[in-house]
Amino acid sequence: MKAAEVVDLKKNYxxxxxxxxxxxxxxxxxxxxxxxxxGAGKTTTLRIISTLLRPDFGSVKVFGYDIASTPQxxxxxxxxxxxxxxxxxxxxxxxxxxFIARFFAKDQIEFQHMTEKGVQIAKLGDRINSKVSTxxxxxxxRLLVARALMTNPKLAILDEPTSGLDVLNAQEVxxxxxxxxxxxxxxxxxxxxxxxxxxLCDRIALxxxxxxxxxxxxxxxxxxxxxxxxxxxxxxxxxxSGTY
Amino acid sequence: MxxxxxxxxxxxxxxxxxxxxxxxLALVYASIGGSVGDIEEEASKKPVISVVNLDAxxxxxxxxxxxxxFAEVIYSGENIEEGLxxxxxxxxxxxxxxxxxxxxxxxxxxxxxxxxxxxxxxxxxxxxxxxxxxEGFSENIEKQISMLLMNHYNVKNPTxxxxxxxxxxxxxxxxxxxxxxxxxxxxxxxxxxxTMTSIVIMMLIIMAGSTVISSMGLEKENKTLxxxxxxxxxxxxxxxSKILASAIAGLVMASIYMVGxxxxxxxxxxxxxxxxxxxxxxxxxxxxxFSLFSALxxxxxxxxxxxxxxxxxxxxxxMTFPLSALAIFSGLITMFKDFSTLxxxxxxxxxxIPFTHPMLSxxxxxxxxxxxxxxxxxxxxxxxxxxxxxxxxxxxTDLLIIGINFKRKERxxxxx
Numbered sequence: 001m002k003a004a005e006v007v008d009l010k011k012n013y014x015x016x017x018x019x020x021x022x023x024x025x026x027x028x029x030x031x032x033x034x035x036x037x038x039g040a041g042k043t044t045t046l047r048i049i050s051t052l053l054r055p056d057f058g059s060v061k062v063f064g065y066d067i068a069s070t071p072q073x074x075x076x077x078x079x080x081x082x083x084x085x086x087x088x089x090x091x092x093x094x095x096x097x098x099f100i101a102r103f104f105a106k107d108q109i110e111f112q113h114m115t116e117k118g119v120q121i122a123k124l125g126d127r128i129n130s131k132v133s134t135x136x137x138x139x140x141x142r143l144l145v146a147r148a149l150m151t152n153p154k155l156a157i158l159d160e161p162t163s164g165l166d167v168l169n170a171q172e173v174x175x176x177x178x179x180x181x182x183x184x185x186x187x188x189x190x191x192x193x194x195x196x197x198x199x200l201c202d203r204i205a206l207x208x209x210x211x212x213x214x215x216x217x218x219x220x221x222x223x224x225x226x227x228x229x230x231x232x233x234x235x236x237x238x239x240x241s242g243t244y
Numbered sequence: 245m246x247x248x249x250x251x252x253x254x255x256x257x258x259x260x261x262x263x264x265x266x267x268x269l270a271l272v273y274a275s276i277g278g279s280v281g282d283i284e285e286e287a288s289k290k291p292v293i294s295v296v297n298l299d300a301x302x303x304x305x306x307x308x309x310x311x312x313x314f315a316e317v318i319y320s321g322e323n324i325e326e327g328l329x330x331x332x333x334x335x336x337x338x339x340x341x342x343x344x345x346x347x348x349x350x351x352x353x354x355x356x357x358x359x360x361x362x363x364x365x366x367x368x369x370x371x372x373x374x375x376x377x378x379e380g381f382s383e384n385i386e387k388q389i390s391m392l393l394m395n396h397y398n399v400k401n402p403t404x405x406x407x408x409x410x411x412x413x414x415x416x417x418x419x420x421x422x423x424x425x426x427x428x429x430x431x432x433x434x435x436x437x438x439t440m441t442s443i444v445i446m447m448l449i450i451m452a453g454s455t456v457i458s459s460m461g462l463e464k465e466n467k468t469l470x471x472x473x474x475x476x477x478x479x480x481x482x483x484x485s486k487i488l489a490s491a492i493a494g495l496v497m498a499s500i501y502m503v504g505x506x507x508x509x510x511x512x513x514x515x516x517x518x519x520x521x522x523x524x525x526x527x528x529x530x531x532x533x534f535s536l537f538s539a540l541x542x543x544x545x546x547x548x549x550x551x552x553x554x555x556x557x558x559x560x561x562x563m564t565f566p567l568s569a570l571a572i573f574s575g576l577i578t579m580f581k582d583f584s585t586l587x588x589x590x591x592x593x594x595x596x597i598p599f600t601h602p603m604l605s606x607x608x609x610x611x612x613x614x615x616x617x618x619x620x621x622x623x624x625x626x627x628x629x630x631x632x633x634x635x636x637x638x639x640x641t642d643l644l645i646i647g648i649n650f651k652r653k654e655r656x657x658x659x660x
Contacts (some may be wrong), residue, residue, distance in 0.1 A: 013646065050474045053642050072476060078363045080474040086466030102248040118384045147471075 001064060003028045003155050003186040004049060010057035011044050011210075018044045020210040022059065026155070026188055031181050033201035034190040035234065041210040042190035043083065046159050049188065050080035063154055076104075079153035083160040083190075085144055089133035093124055093143050096132060097150065104151040118150035138169035145173050149180045156180065158189040162196060171172055174200055194231040202232070206237050213237050246481045253489030256462075257455045258496065266497045270504025291381075292336035294319035294327035301347025303356065303389060310388055311340060314381040324361075332364055338362050350389065358382070418584075418611045433522070434607050441532075442575045442603040447501050449599055450542055452494025453547035453567040456486060460551025461560025470645065479639040483548070483632065490544045528609040531617050535602040538624035542598035543567065545631035552638055557649050574600045583616075598624045 004026040009193035011019040019041045026032040034042045047053040049060055051071040060067045087096045098111075098119035105111035119128055122143050124135075132140065133168045141162075148156055161177065177200060180185055191197050197204055198218045205215045214221060214237050218230055227233045289403040293315040297308050311317060315337075319330040327339045341359040343349070343522070349356040360382070387406055394402035424429055463469035472482060477517055554560035574597045577590075583604060586594060596601050601620030608616045638644055 047470075047645065050470075052470060052473055052645050075474055075476040078474065080471065082467040084467065085471060086468060088252060088256060088468060089462075089466075090259055091252070095255075099248060099252050100475070103245060103477055114470045 001028065002026065002061070002218050003030075003063060004060070004188065005061045006045070006049070007060075008058035009045070009048065009055050009060060011041075011048065011053065012056050018210050019048075019055075022207070022210070022212045023058075024212055024215055026186060028186050028202075029181060029184060030202040031177065031189065031200055033197040033204040034188070034207055035192065035194060035197045035204055035230070036190075036207035037192055040207045042192075042207060043159055044210075045207070046157050046188065046190055048078070050078060050157050051075055052080070075153065077154040078157060079148040079151055080157045081144055081148040081159060082159060083163050086212045087132045087140060087143055087147070089131065092131055093128040093135070093139075094119065095149060096143065097122070097128075100147050101151065114150050114152075117152075118146045121146035121149055125171070133198075138165050139194060141165055141169065141173060142176075145176050149185070152185070154186060156185055156187045158187060160191055161189055162191075162193070171195070194234055195229065198230040206234055208238055245477050246485060249477070249481055249485035250489055253459070253485050254492065257459055257489050257493040262493075262497070263500070266500040269501050269534065273501075273504035274507035284609050285413045290314070290316045291338065292316045292318055292334050294331045294333070294336060294339040295342070296322060296324050296327045296339060297342040298322055298344035299346035301351075303350050303392070304342050306388060306392065307340075307346070307358065307385055310385060311381070311647065314384065328363075330399040335365070336363060339470040350393070356389075358385070420611060434610060439579070441536075441606050442579065444498060445536065445539060445599055445602050446497040446571045446575050448494050448536075449543040449571040450564070450568050451497045451501075452540060453543050454491050454561075455493050455497075456490040456544050456547040457551040457554065457560045457563050457567075458557065459486060459490070460548060461554045461557040461563075464554065464560075464647075465556035473639070473644070480636050483636050483639055486548060487541070487544050487632070489533065491540055492548070494540060494544070522610045524606070525608055528614075531609060531614065531621070532563040532602065532605045535617055535621050535624070538621050538628060539598045539602045542624050542631065543571070545628050545635060546570075547600075548635050548654040549631060549638075552635065552644060570597050571599045573597065574603060578603050595620075595623070598627055 005088055006025070007023050008021045009019050010017070010021055015158050016151065022041070022045065024032075036042055038123060044053065046125070048055050049062065049067065051067050054068060061138065062078060064176060065073045067074050087093075088099070090231060091099065094115070097115050101114040101118065122140065122145075127135070132143070135143065141146055141164075145158075145161060146170050148158065149173045156177075157179065162173050174196065177187055177189070189197075189200070201218065203215065203217050204221070206213045206221075214233075216224070221230065221233045221237075222228070225233045227236060259299070291314075291457060293311070295308060295311055295317055297304050297320070318334050318336060319327045319339075321327065324339070324341065330336070331339055339361040341357070341361065343357050346356045346358070390406055391402045399405055413424060413429075415422045415427050415430050416423050417430065420538070437620070460469075463472070473479065547564075550563040550566065551560055554563050574594065577586075577594055577602060581599075583591065583594065601617065601624055605617045
């Protein structure tokens, strides 16, 4: 079964076309990356798949469930991490993880497991018992990544997961995502950091001005365009497609 | 799941710092009230005065004798300097100087003169109470001397000459007749009952409203709302938990404020005659409470609607203005005009503001006008239900995420 099937997706904001009939599929247990510049339509795509926005046209299925007709079902096995998100500042890190776990856990044992996993992923040590308001940006992001992955989602939707982080924190977050997929999860992430995507993703879709220009594995794309890295592939693809 | 959300909402809105601010403000109110003291107690005290009587005649003695029953005389002599010094020393109010020609002037048919040197300690209400009390004394002196003069000129009934009319007030209001009561007495009585309610409502609405708007603004700014909306939880639970938490927080904060405010107002509240036979029954109190709760619900749901429109915490702060303005408008207009005397368009506007109903509830119930309170409650409940449905619908649309913005470019940027 496909983790996600996006078919002819369109989304307009007034007269502005944010998405222009985009289609792609995500296989189970892969990391699929949407890459493109700011305003390309990455966040809109992720928000639609996360059931936050309704598409104007086209369909999205997540593990066979349509996001428009069965959003509540879809929400049971996805986890969405918005870009630059925060957590509730009056809660401690641990209280925040418990708050989220209560929405997903079916019993006390599962709740306990989820919380422990969250603490393990966040790697905040004793600071897990401090209020979120006292955390650095990197600590908040680690907590949020832990929150997103501790519930064992079948599909993790991560918008710019390392945005604004220093090298060490970004590396740590990348490692967490890799581990999650290695253990059977599927991830859809967006980024404008081409090198990060090249390192993390099994397959990528290049998006610009609301259109998917090219899809493939990083290796395939580099070979096709005879480019040393994805950044140069992207520049070449945009130049050839005339969407620049 | 609802309790999980409610607990989180309460943690967010009822923070220690918020409670400390409320307690500190309440203490400030209370301490101001304490320093002002009790006006009634102050008014009942005899003013401290000095008397310099330079007149040895009949009328000078009358003044000297009657002053003793009105005031605490700390100096009685013939030296103005000494009298003033004693007055300053004892924190007195005035020095009364009776001219040496006082009796002679009256006897020769001329106006006599008493000179009063006021020692004003300040320009506050409390500072001028004793001087106001003493002003009553001079009127009394005039009456006494007039009586003596009339006796002297053989007037048959001097009391009638001085006070020939017995004024008896009867006030009719809303098909009720209040014997021996003037409109101002009735107004004082009802104001003392309803002013406090209006202030409580205004505080409640502003407190609870700003709490919910700020909470929405913070959720949007931190994108915690986006996270919450992708959770497997019914969206109406999210709406209800926010409304309930804000209602609880509003009630707690307003209670803390009101304790302080009550202590602040106590010295200013004069005791009022209980002869009006206007009391509230237990049913009336239930109606007041229901009216208050329904208005609070409307206030919170309105605030939530405004919060939905905000983009972040900063813009949320400005959204509290329309809500506060409505509460203040309602409070002021019902303070200056009775609902029944408003023009029809203004009546519609005032009735449509949900906060009007609890503000007017006590006044209406005191005069047996239960139907107005009942209609107000029904209107508020219908409005609150409508707003909750509207907000739940908005929570299921894109509007919550992309916001209500008429500038296309900003909308696109917000979405990307």
